[in-house]
Every structure is written in structure tokens, then in C-alpha cells.
Amino acid sequence: MNDKKILELEYSTHDSDRMRINVGPQHPSTHGVLRLEVEIDGEIVTEVVPHLGYLHRSFEKHCENMTYPQITPYIDRMDYISAMNNEWPYVMALEKMMDIKVPEKVDYIRVIIAELNRIANHQIAVATFGMDAGAFTPFLYFFRDREYILWIFEKLCGARLLYNYFRVGGLSADIYPTFKEECLDVIKKVRKTNAEVMNLLINNKIFLQRTTKIGILPADVAINYACSGPVLRGSGVKYDLRKDETYSIYNKFDFDIPVGKGAAGILGDCWDRNMVRMDEMEQSCKIIEQALAQMPAEGDVKAAIPKKIKLPKGEVYMRAEGPKGDLGFYIVSNGSDKPERVKARGTSFVNLSVIPEISKGYMFADLILILGSIDIVLGEVDR
Amino acid sequence: MDNVNFLYDLLGENVLSIALVVCLPLVFVLVYALIAILAELKVSAWIQERVGPMRTGPWGILQPIAEVVKLLQKEDITPDRASKLLYNMAPFIIFTGAYAAFAVIPFSEYFIPAGINLGLFYVFAVGSISAIGLVMGGWASNNKYSLMGAMRSVAQLISYEIPAAMAILSIVVLASSMNMQEINHAQTGWFWNWFIFGGPGPISKIWVIPFTMVLCLIYFISSLAETNRVPFDIPEGESELVAGFHTEYSGMKFAMFFFAEYANMFVVAAILTTIFLGGWNSPFNTFMQGPIWGSFWFVAKACSVVLVQIWIRWTLPRYRVDQLMYVGWKVLLPISFVCFIAVSLFVMLK
Numbered sequence: 001m002n003d004k005k006i007l008e009l010e011y012s013t014h015d016s017d018r019m020r021i022n023v024g025p026q027h028p029s030t031h032g033v034l035r036l037e038v039e040i041d042g043e044i045v046t047e048v049v050p051h052l053g054y055l056h057r058s059f060e061k062h063c064e065n066m067t068y069p070q071i072t073p074y075i076d077r078m079d080y081i082s083a084m085n086n087e088w089p090y091v092m093a094l095e096k097m098m099d100i101k102v103p104e105k106v107d108y109i110r111v112i113i114a115e116l117n118r119i120a121n122h123q124i125a126v127a128t129f130g131m132d133a134g135a136f137t138p139f140l141y142f143f144r145d146r147e148y149i150l151w152i153f154e155k156l157c158g159a160r161l162l163y164n165y166f167r168v169g170g171l172s173a174d175i176y177p178t179f180k181e182e183c184l185d186v187i188k189k190v191r192k193t194n195a196e197v198m199n200l201l202i203n204n205k206i207f208l209q210r211t212t213k214i215g216i217l218p219a220d221v222a223i224n225y226a227c228s229g230p231v232l233r234g235s236g237v238k239y240d241l242r243k244d245e246t247y248s249i250y251n252k253f254d255f256d257i258p259v260g261k262g263a264a265g266i267l268g269d270c271w272d273r274n275m276v277r278m279d280e281m282e283q284s285c286k287i288i289e290q291a292l293a294q295m296p297a298e299g300d301v302k303a304a305i306p307k308k309i310k311l312p313k314g315e316v317y318m319r320a321e322g323p324k325g326d327l328g329f330y331i332v333s334n335g336s337d338k339p340e341r342v343k344a345r346g347t348s349f350v351n352l353s354v355i356p357e358i359s360k361g362y363m364f365a366d367l368i369l370i371l372g373s374i375d376i377v378l379g380e381v382d383r
Numbered sequence: 384m385d386n387v388n389f390l391y392d393l394l395g396e397n398v399l400s401i402a403l404v405v406c407l408p409l410v411f412v413l414v415y416a417l418i419a420i421l422a423e424l425k426v427s428a429w430i431q432e433r434v435g436p437m438r439t440g441p442w443g444i445l446q447p448i449a450e451v452v453k454l455l456q457k458e459d460i461t462p463d464r465a466s467k468l469l470y471n472m473a474p475f476i477i478f479t480g481a482y483a484a485f486a487v488i489p490f491s492e493y494f495i496p497a498g499i500n501l502g503l504f505y506v507f508a509v510g511s512i513s514a515i516g517l518v519m520g521g522w523a524s525n526n527k528y529s530l531m532g533a534m535r536s537v538a539q540l541i542s543y544e545i546p547a548a549m550a551i552l553s554i555v556v557l558a559s560s561m562n563m564q565e566i567n568h569a570q571t572g573w574f575w576n577w578f579i580f581g582g583p584g585p586i587s588k589i590w591v592i593p594f595t596m597v598l599c600l601i602y603f604i605s606s607l608a609e610t611n612r613v614p615f616d617i618p619e620g621e622s623e624l625v626a627g628f629h630t631e632y633s634g635m636k637f638a639m640f641f642f643a644e645y646a647n648m649f650v651v652a653a654i655l656t657t658i659f660l661g662g663w664n665s666p667f668n669t670f671m672q673g674p675i676w677g678s679f680w681f682v683a684k685a686c687s688v689v690l691v692q693i694w695i696r697w698t699l700p701r702y703r704v705d706q707l708m709y710v711g712w713k714v715l716l717p718i719s720f721v722c723f724i725a726v727s728l729f730v731m732l733k
Contacts, residue, residue: 021527134614134700135701140431210706
């Protein structure tokens with residue numbers, strides 16, 4: 001960066017009333033290694049500048065030296081909370097380029113595991129948000145339930161966090177015999193815990209006081225900052241790629257897109273964003289139930305996997321609705337087995353950019369909650 | 384009170400007995416703190432569907448000792464630009480404040496370290512000492528988080544002492560004494576003689592019972608704030624201030640803060656027990672009543688209150704600093720005034 005001034009806070013006048021605090025990179029609630037440079041006046045936040053790059057692994061440059069299948073594990077490491085959802089748009093992009101039609105069963109399995117991973121992601125998001133507010137117990141309730149989802153993934157592909165499960169045109173392994181029952185069992189547990197957390201945390205008087213009417217993100221600002229996912233929907237904008245730009249087989253399922261209604265405070269506050277996540281978990285459960293019922297019993301998940309992955313010359317952009325929002329991959333191919341350029345649209349990165357806009361004027365404790373309500377993963381922000 | 388202390392009766396009032404009287408609560412606090420830490424670990428584990436520590440000793444009961452040994456081994460770091468004297472003094476001042484209150488805690492009918500007449504007043508006076516320690520620690524650490532934590536804690540301690548004082552004053556009016564032992568003696572008999580149920584008296588006291596119950600609740604809430612426990616743990620609010628005023632402390636000095644917190648929890652629980660829950664009195668009139676059973680009842684009641692504090696900590700989220708002030712000044716304080724007036728009227732009309 002030549003222009004260092006952009007990154008540093010500017011002090012035109014020396015104002016002794018104001019204090020400058022570094023929140024992070026070593027801080028318990030920056031959800032990773034984010035560094036926020038905060039200027040506070042007493043307890044009121046007057047300026048916030050996020051500093052990125054502590055987890056930069058030059059993912060995009062690495063991709064240029066790897067073959068297409070080798071890139072998938074790297075994509076897992078972007079948003080490591082929801083690796084399954086990350087792999088999907090990338091694999092879809094390659095399929096679109098190579099003109100591969102995936103078997104029907106593969107599509108169903110993909111939908112089921114993507115929604116399971118969405119639930120797992122939202123569980124962590126709500127759990128850490130609660131922990132930011134000081135409630136530690138719901139955090140562990142959610143982690144207990146997330147474990148059941150991870151067990152399913154472990155049985156599917158052998159990995160708990162970084163799956164490398166999606167293949168171009170298929171999947172690395174078929175489902176196991178008790179998959180259906182275990183998924184239904186998990187859904188039951190998810191719903192039970194969600195009902196419990198609604199009582200314990202979401203509708204708790206203190207939690208309502210803490211999270212409503214802070215970090216208000218108006219719909220037009222959200223759109224201007226290109227926010228997506230629950231951050232955008234929390235502001236009342238009904239935008240979800242699963243419906244608006246239907247991919248795979250999402251048009252076969254009946255589900256709603258939950259949006260923030262300002263039910264507890266003002267439309268677009270932290271509570272709304274959090275509530276959207278809670279509602280989305282329920283919708284994901286509904287999708288999984290339908291998908292499990294409709295899924296064809298027969299089918300080879302490896303049937304359409306090509307022997308050699310070589311893209312024709314050209315470029316492709318494919319996006320899908322990840323748990324955090326709109327996740328896209330732009331791939332430029334030069335006709336060889338390695339990409340010329342891979343550009344990822346990191347959802348967390350885009351969503352994080354709205355932080356300075358919505359956290360000014362609130363208290364310092366609110367800043368932490370606002371950051372928590374955005375639900376970022378630094379692996380995806382820095383890549 | 385003539386025989387406030389069984390040790391003086393046994394040994395006479397000499398240096399040895401005074402030293403014993405001073406040390407006895409310290410031994411108690413040490414043992415209690417270890418048990419309370421284990422209780423905190425285990426209770427939080429049960430609330431969160433975990434098993435808690437299981438490896439250190441049978442069923443993990445040696446875990447607190449392991450933690451103390453760990454803290455003793457840690458390097459004692461003093462930040463470079465810290466004000467050394469204040470920085471090193473702060474943990475001791477905080478612990479002094481917590482331990483000084485034990486002087487007037489009536490463990491039994493025949494054991495109170497100092498049976499002074501202004502017992503309750505004294506508790507309040509020494510309770511404020513810890514606020515000085517907090518500010519010293521926070522200021523001397525040369526850390527912005529510590530400073531913010533210290534500023535918040537003082538504001539919090541001062542604003543919550545007023546409702547707590549109102550609650551205590553109401554009981555002083557009811558008992559017409561500030562002596563801890565006299566307050567205990569006034570509550571002798573069945574449990575409906577406790578001041579949470581309006582104190583001893585004919586059935587006509589029934590209309591004052593709601594007020595005294597509310598006062599008990601107010602005192603309990605204020606005591607949570609005074610001990611910096613959830614939902615009022617704002618001075619050390621982990622999610623924003625890392626660890627608040629003790630961010631920079633490590634090793635044994637950190638252990639002192641920790642120790643003082645648990646000692647403070649017991650102090651407020653003991654005061655709540657004494658002024659509202661009958662102190663060392665048995666709930667069932669003469670059944671299991673007596674000096675030895677008295678200390679059992681007292682510790683049992685106080686530890687139950689501590690257990691509730693732990694339970695609340697693992698259930699509720701944290702307040703924000705302005706909401707905390709709102710609760711203190713605009714909710715608890717007016718209600719405590721109303722209750723105080725009601726109790727005073729009751730005493731006047733009696």
C-alpha cells in the first residue's frame with residue numbers, strides 16, 4: 001500500500017477526550033485475527049477502521065499454480081466454518097464451463113449437506129453472538145448439536161472441518177446406509193435446541209436490551225455496500241440466490257426466505273440479523289426433510305466425474321448462496337489444466353466493510369456485538 | 384453481647400486468642416475458596432451439559448489445587464511503564480477489603496471475630512476499599528482496557544451501594560440494631576421470624592412481607608453488581624475489555640484478584656444470610672439449634688446464596704454499562720426507597 005493514510009486513522013486536532021484503542025488482533029471477541037482501530041469518546045465509538053491481512057495466505061495466487069481439483073481443498077480453508085458451501089460454487093463454475101450435467105442424486109446430496117452446513121454455520125454465528133453478549137451457556141448447547149452434523153460429514157468424507165467432498169460432476173463418496181435416519185435425527189435435535197435457545201437467549205430481557213436498536217443497517221446502505229446473506233436480509237431485503245437465481249434443484253423445494261421485520265426494535269438492528277439466522281435454520285431443516293423424502297435411492301455419484309479436468313479457453317463466474325451470503329468464483333481459463341486466474345468474492349470481506357458505517361455513535365460494548373452480528377470468518381476475509 | 388466469642392471464653396482475651404480469632408476466618412476463606420472454585424467449575428459444567436474437570440484426583444476434586452499451583456508457577460509480569468508501587472499494591476488492597484468484612488460476620492452464636500455495634504455500617508465502609516484497589520490496579524497497569532474497566536467498576540460499585548444500603552437500612556429499622564449478633568438474635572425461632580418474612584411479630588406483619596422480600600431481592604441484585612458477577616460483570620466484561628482491570632496481572636497477583644472475588648461473593652452472601660435469612664438460626668425453631676449447628680446453618684445458607692450467584696452467572700447475558708446504571712438508579716433505587724418507607728411505617732405503627 002503506497003497510500004498509508006487510508007489505512008490509518010486521521011487526527012486533525014489533538015483531542016484529549018478521545019482514546020484510541022486497538023481491538024485485536026489478540027482480543028477475545030474479534031472472531032479471529034481481525035484488528036479494529038477504534039477511537040472512543042468515553043464509551044462512545046467515534047471512529048472504526050478495520051485492518052485486515054493477518055490471515056492472508058494468498059489463496060488466489062496459489063490457485064494459478066495448481067490444477068483445478070487441487071484447488072478445492074484450498075477453497076475449504078477460506079470459510080472454514082462452512083466448507084461444504086464454499087466448494088459448491090467453485091465446482092458449479094467448472095461444471096458450467098465443461099458443460100457437465102450432474103446426476104440427480106448428486107444434486108440432492110449436495111443440497112442436503114449444504115443445508116446441514118448452513119445450520120452448522122448459523123449455530124456458530126448465533127452461539128458466538130450470544131457469547132459476545134456474555135451468555136456462555138447457549139454457546140456450548142450449539143456446539144454440542146453441531147457435533148452431530150460434523151459426525152455425519154465425517155462419515156461421508158472422513159473429515160470434520162475441511163471436507164474436499166465435492167468433485168466436478170459428482171462427489172467423492174456416496175452416502176452411507178443410515179444417512180437418512182441420522183439427518184432426520186439431527187434435524188430433530190436442531191429444532192429442540194433452537195426452541196431452548198429462543199427461551200434462554202434470544203427472548204431474554206437482557207439480551208433484547210443489548211442487541212436491539214444498535215448497529216442499525218438500513219436497506220439502502222446494505223445494498224450500497226453489496227452486503228448479502230443474513231446481513232442484507234436482516235435489513236428486510238428479500239434476496240436469496242436460492243430463490244432469485246435458482247441453481248441446482250432448489251426450485252423443487254418449498255421454503256421461505258426469512259427477513260428481518262424489526263420485531264423487537266428497529267428494522268436492521270443486530271437482533272434482526274441474528275433472528276434471520278435462527279429462522280434460516282428452521283427453513284434449512286424444512287429443505288433437508290423434503291430433499292430426503294424426494295432423493296432417488298439409486299444413482300452413481302461418480303458417474304459424471306470426468307477423467308481429466310481441462311477447461312476450454314474462456315471465463316466463468318458462478319455464485320451460490322452460502323450461509324454468510326453471496327459467494328462467487330470468477331475463473332479465467334487459458335485452456336490448460338491450471339487456471340489463469342481465480343478470483344473469489346469473499347462474503348465476509350464484503351460484509352465486514354459495512355462495520356465503520358453502522359458502528360459509529362454506539363457504545364464500545366455495542367461495537368463487539370455489531371461485529372458479532374455480521375458473522376465474519378477471517379479465513380474468508382483475508383483469504 | 385457478653386460472650387461473643389467462644390475463644391475468648393476458653394483462652395481469655397490474650398494475644399494468642401486474638402491471633403486465633405484473626406486467623407480462623409482466613410483458614411475458612413482458603414478452604415471455602417477452593418470449594419467454591421470447584422463448585423463454579425462443576426456447576427457450570429452441569430448447566431452446560433459437560434462433566435467438568437475429571438482428571439485431577441477422583442471426580443476432579445483436586446482441580447482447584449492444581450489451578451493454584453499453576454498460578455504460583457506462572458511468571459509474575461509487571462508491565463514496563465506500569466506504576467510499580469500501585470500496580471503491586473492493588474491486589475492486596477482488594478483482598479484486604481474483602482477480608483476485612485469477615486471481622487463482623489457472625490459464623491455462630493459464639494463466634495464473631497469482632498462483635499462491634501456498628502457491624503453493618505462497618506461492612507459497608509470496608510466494602511468500598513476494594514473500589515480503590517480496582518482503580519489503582521486499572522490505572523497503574525498502563526493499559527487502556529484496564530483503565531476502562533477500572534472506571535466502569537467504580538461507577539458501578541458506587542451506584543449499586545445505594546440500593547444495597549437502603550435494603551440494609553430497612554432491616555436496621557426493623558431490627559433496631561446494627562449489631563450483626565443482635566439482628567441474628569431477633570430472628571430466632573421458626574423461619575417465618577426471618578427478616579425476609581418481615582421479622583418476628585404477630586400475624587398482622589403480613590402486609591410488610593412483600594416489601595421485605597423485594598428488599599432481599601434488591602440486596603441480592605446489588606450484591607451481584609458489587610462482586611462484579613454476571614449480569615453485572617462489566618468491569619471485566621470479557622467480550623469487550625479482555626479482562627478489565629486485571630488484564631495485565633498474572634501469576635499470584637491474578638490469583639489474589641480471583642481469591643478476593645470469591646471471598647467477596649461469600650461476604651455478600653453472608654450479609655444476605657444474616658440480615659434476611661436468619662443467620663445462624665435454625666429454620667425449625669429449636670430443632671438443630673445451638674452454637675455448633677448454628678455455624679452449620681450459617682455456612683449452608685451462605686453457600687446456597689453463592690450457588691445461586693454461580694447459577695445466574697452461567698445463565699444470563701451481560702448488561703451494557705448504561706443499562707447497568709439505568710437499572711441501578713432508576714429501577715432499584717426508587718423501589719428500595721418505597722420499601723424503606725413501607726418498612727418504616729410498619730415499625731412506626733407496630
